[in-house]
């Protein structure tokens with residue numbers, strides 16, 4: 001696990017975008033796992049800029065969104081379909097037939113979820129999964145007590161998540177289709193982004209707490225290639241801060257590619 005702490009969310013997001021861009025350059029037919037919410041917005045904006053100004057080519061890329069509210073149309077402005085289109089997909093050259101988002105209007109939920117898992121497998125698995133973290137420690141919408149082996153399925157949102165997400169976008173459904181924690185753990189690489197002090201407790205539990213379904217993100221401790229990219233505020237509850245900084249220093253020396261090539 002690499003814990004990369006940057007002075008602010010802007011610098012952190014640019015670094016995250018470099019890591020994603022590097023993945024796409026090294027493997028142009030990568031499958032990327034995308035998340036929505038406010039956290040990855042600056043990373044997407046930087047990827048869009050790289051596409052526009054530097055010709056970063058997404059034409060071979062496949063994407064899988066983590067989750068989608070259940071029971072609203074995809075055209076609804078609060079759907080994750082609308083959000084990822086508005087903030088990323090509409091501005092890069094990812095082929096529409098390769099951009100996968102769970103169908104929040106499906107009348108056959110179990111089938112839809114199984115087919116989503118099949119599509120991920122058919123794409124060869126997710127090469128790089130971008131994750132945020134909720135105040136509850138959720139990844140995707142795997143709320144506390146989600147099975148650490150869970151797969152894509154319908155989940156009921158916690159009160160905290162309903163409150164947090166409604167503050168941003170107004171009333172939202174109580175349920176969502178989300179990739180499971182087991183699905184996430186099969187991604188070859190994972191980038192978890194967290195910014196702001198509201199996330200500090202969840203981040204510390206995820207990185208330094210026991211592996212427990214009480215904090216879904218703690219399951220990432222079992223993943224071989226996970227990088228947490230944090231701003232200072234999200235890092236305030238970490239006990240081993242100075243160690244993480246030393247690890248990043250040595251990584252810069254010996255494996256700078258893990259940091260997106262540069263770390264300045």
Ligand code: PGA
Pocket residue numbers: 036037038039040132133134135138139140
């Ligand atoms: P946020 O949500 O980026 O809007 O804070 C993150 C999450 O709930 O996973």
